[in-house]
Amino acid sequence: NILERKREAQNPFFRVVELTDDTTDPAIWGKNFPQQYDSYRRTVDQVRTRYGGSEALPRTPTAADPRSVVAQSKLEEDPRLKTMWAGFAFSLDTREDRGHAYMLDDATFTGRQARPQPGACLNCHSSAYAAYKSLGEGDIMKGFEKFNALPFAEARKLVEHPVACIDCHDPQTMQLRITRPAFIEGIRALKAREGIPDYDVNRMATRQEMRSFVCAQCHVEYYFKGDAKRLTFPWSKGVKVEEILAYYDEVGFKDWTHAETGASVLKAQHPEFELWSQGIHARSGVACADCHMPYQRVGAFKVSDHHVRSPMLNVHRACQTCHPWPEEELKARVQTIQDRTHQLRDRALDALMDLIADLKAARSAGHGEEQLREALDYHRKAQFYIDFVEAENSSGFHAPQEAARILADAIDFCRKGQQALRKLGSGTTGVAATAATAAP
Amino acid sequence: NILERKREAQNPFFRVVELTDDTTDPAIWGKNFPQQYDSYRRTVDQVRTRYGGSEALPRTPTAADPRSVVAQSKLEEDPRLKTMWAGFAFSLDTREDRGHAYMLDDATFTGRQARPQPGACLNCHSSAYAAYKSLGEGDIMKGFEKFNALPFAEARKLVEHPVACIDCHDPQTMQLRITRPAFIEGIRALKAREGIPDYDVNRMATRQEMRSFVCAQCHVEYYFKGDAKRLTFPWSKGVKVEEILAYYDEVGFKDWTHAETGASVLKAQHPEFELWSQGIHARSGVACADCHMPYQRVGAFKVSDHHVRSPMLNVHRACQTCHPWPEEELKARVQTIQDRTHQLRDRALDALMDLIADLKAARSAGHGEEQLREALDYHRKAQFYIDFVEAENSSGFHAPQEAARILADAIDFCRKGQQALRKLGSGTTGVAATAATAAP
């Protein structure tokens, strides 16, 4: 054992095969880096934590959807979400997220595919780097544009793996690199706002920044811009919820028209990077990889755990390097934060249901667009704010006070929306009848 | 100099005078402990921080109020507070808190004395230990009961100093000790709820706990129980805001009847200990004294800085031993937390003003007590929650997410109160007219 350790220490990488920028198959990379590859493959594991991880639910495969295991449905856990997303594909099928190994299948077979989804999804649900290169004949940006414009089924044919080594690493140096044009553009816009012009992420980011940026290529709020369906991160005014909303208001974007109220609403999606940015860990320079891919001692050296997952399944490596508290105590700290977030989310969803009911009642009482405008705008705002925390996957942990602040603001928007409706007089009594039963 | 240091070091305490349990004058203690005494006297300093410290405002002394300097008025800074406290003495005069040196005078001369205040105030605004002893003929508890029952002017004659050495220290050993019966009883009730019967704080607390408990004798929410005006801490159900409210609901307590709505309302006062208890610092064993009385090197040894004040005026000692970040960064972290709290407090106060206006309108529309009951109860709840953060003096720092959670709950109570009023039909349009102008 000691002998082996000494040897390992001298020559940590056995270069068994030559890797090039065209080596897409992670199994080949795995020949050089067996530890990383082994842990990478373990993202198939499904283990539930109190609010995260995922549960492996068996299902009977069909021709249309050959998956034999899926994660639990969020819609079943909380039917209010169906009302929030009424009229949008998310109300058909939304599940808890699970490991990277499933990303390609989950995007391909989600019930949301009942409405046509664009190829642009696959920017984040596959190892798309090689596809960009071949479509763009070496020019990533050009390839990206063509890729976005494809229908899902077409794009799907061009990709083979979930996110793979080549998407995060330079095959020669193994250094981290950014391969996603949407992030290159998004971070450039964000840095420009912070006074740094012409930011080139692959040249200018520090190593520690890269340990978050590689994740922020996908774990971010996004929209598809225009007919070209260009995947775009709405960051030119900043990454706080109000800044992103201001961006959407300015460009006049909506995801869909709410089926029950007619409001022009937005869907927030996994703004992990954005919420983390507002938290104390980001401020202290703690990167996504520090908690989700902590170092793991293998023999004489440390390797990054490529089994990307909930840190609650790996507390001692993920947290105890920095926090000398017992594992149970650390879990309790996380739970305290998440319970608070979860309770507020509940409260905010109830408030939203009330506003939606009031808006419906006002519509059936015959009030027109102009009269409802103010309340509809509050609906748009409130819903986006709630979804910003709901769709974010840490249940508030990435920035506890900020998550609570956003939900507090959302509740106030619901209140103001309901108040605006009152001016319209009688007929707007959607929830009045049920209000007496609402628990405090 | 070196010689002197060595001598000091051998004999750090020159016992110049003999201290007994009857030595009340801090100047005499100061002969033995000149460093602590010198810093203790500096609590007369008034320096403002962004949200704390205090500003020294000159005023012309009068016979009724001989103070030539006071702290800034909170009522002038935010007139909404007058509406929140309508009908209660706090709407007459409420100021920013300042150093311990002023506690006796500020309680004696506050504009709130326009309405008779009980002697029980002086439990926390003076060095009351000797008074208990003499009133109770050696029995602290008996003395405490007599003291509470006195009118302010009577009790005032029995005390001479603001909180002094004898209130926190055993004169023989200099060990910390609890001298306030209200805390002895309060913490016993709290521990009983946590499953620890017959808790005797002076015997059972660790030294590190005592470094917070001595402060928690005063920096807590309280009420005067019954006609005996017994100073009581409402902790038998716990120290979270909902637990304290549940206590008050159970015993049927109100501080006053709101002048504009007729609700039975409560005033929360400086729940520093309670909020701190919900935060990460308490959880990590960080005591009040760690931040507000950090060690300071004087000559050859370390002493506790008895200049109790905002840590923002002493970041280097108060924070940097544990957090190796630059001073500016630490200040910025505190400000981020406080700004968020402050914005939410603003939002919550606006919501409360709306609810109060609606309740007033409903009353003038002729609705009776029974019909308003639900809304009035929401008013009581909302107001207590808002005040719990407003009256707490760290602007959320002691427990950032919890402070935001409390304000979010408060906003929802306002919403539900307004919603309950809607059931009553027309006439309840207090804010409807102004709603259109409310900023998001």
Add this chain to the structure above:
Amino acid sequence: MKAQTWAGIAVGAMMGVALGTSAYTFLYARGYSYLTEDPRACINCHIMREQYDSWLHSSHHAVATCNDCHTPSGWVAKYWTKAQNGFWHSYYFTLGTYPDPIRITERNRRVTEAACRKCHADIVHGIEGPGGAADPAQRASCLHCHRDVGHLH
């Protein structure tokens, strides 16, 4: 803590194996250098590298070596601690099952606290409290505020 629990089981049943492997470690991995005051003795085990590297940048680099903080004063106590720690160090290292990240044990924490007081007795005299350093409930924990003085973690 873990080490203590293990002690009961391991010392009896596995003493032979452990001693064997330890002896091997002692010689081959130059465990004997452990007995010196040279901090480089500690980094014979790469596992101590992190602490060593950050000790080099610490406020105590010029004034205290590893053993100043991690062994008690007095010849017997010192070598008994070294022997004990050395035993567990070798044992875990050879079997490769030590905790990761490594955490100071309760016993060694007390040793370190005592080391702080040994050098800084004068300056902390005033804050030790009436029970002095004797009664743990009445003792200030230096590490509560100064965890980082020897090295970051």
